Amino acid sequence: MSTRNVTMLSGKMLFIRQQSRFFFSNPISKAALFRPHPQSDGRKKRFVDRSQIPKPHSLSSNPRTSIRMFCTSESLQDLAGKRCVPCSSNDIHPMPEHAARDLLPQVEGWSIQTQDDGNLKLHRSWKVRSFTKGLELFQRVATVAEEQGHHPDLHLVGWNNVCIEIWTHSVGGLTENDFILAAKISALDMEGLVKRKTKP
Numbered sequence: 001m002s003t004r005n006v007t008m009l010s011g012k013m014l015f016i017r018q019q020s021r022f023f024f025s026n027p028i029s030k031a032a033l034f035r036p037h038p039q040s041d042g043r044k045k046r047f048v049d050r051s052q053i054p055k056p057h058s059l060s061s062n063p064r065t066s067i068r069m070f071c072t073s074e075s076l077q078d079l080a081g082k083r084c085v086p087c088s089s090n091d092i093h094p095m096p097e098h099a100a101r102d103l104l105p106q107v108e109g110w111s112i113q114t115q116d117d118g119n120l121k122l123h124r125s126w127k128v129r130s131f132t133k134g135l136e137l138f139q140r141v142a143t144v145a146e147e148q149g150h151h152p153d154l155h156l157v158g159w160n161n162v163c164i165e166i167w168t169h170s171v172g173g174l175t176e177n178d179f180i181l182a183a184k185i186s187a188l189d190m191e192g193l194v195k196r197k198t199k200p
């Protein structure tokens with residue numbers, strides 16, 4: 001095999017392994033990728049087993065892979081421990097509803113709603129102990145939002161009904177930023193501000 005072919009093969013292998021690393025937490029092994037194929041003369045020739053190469057930009061049936069397409073890091077680490085990325089980044093895109101629903105269990109108490117324009121948003125509501133406790137809750141949320149450079153919509157109606165809605169305005173939909181902010185808001189100490197949920 002000429003040097004060029006070896007370079008090409010190794011280059012292709014490197015590209016495939018790089019691509020597979022993007023889609024799978026464990027890159028496909030060389031052995032799986034280059035399977036020996038017995039020749040008529042008894043020699044074994046290696047060929048690229050195309051069935052092992054992930055299709056580019058395919059949302060595989062594995063929900064964790066599809067979530068990973070929209071998350072900033074390989075592992076689905078605790079969202080509250082992550083940091084929002086600038087909403088003006090060209091790399092930020094709205095996620096499809098199935099990816100949002102896959103992330104929802106990580107932000108307990110939040111729900112996904114569809115806006116009048118069809119875009120998705122996160123929603124959560126609380127009963128606060130007083131109007132001023134509601135404003136104090138908003139202040140704590142505002143501190144997190146300013147730290148993250150990502151902001152919710154805050155509603156305080158009927159003096160003690162707080163509702164917080166989050167979506168990424170720059171892309172008109174849900175991104176991981178919204179789930180990170182929701183997780184950080186859920187992690188806030190609201191003791192003394194909100195009424196305990198009465199057991200159903």
Ligand SMILES: C[C@H](O)[C@H](O)[C@H]1CNC2=NC(N)=NC(=O)C2=N1
Nearest residue numbers: 087088149150151167168169170
């Ligand atoms: C420049 C940058 O897009 C804006 O400053 C930030 C501020 N906070 C934001 N918050 C939300 N929810 N969506 C945004 O698009 C957004 N953009």
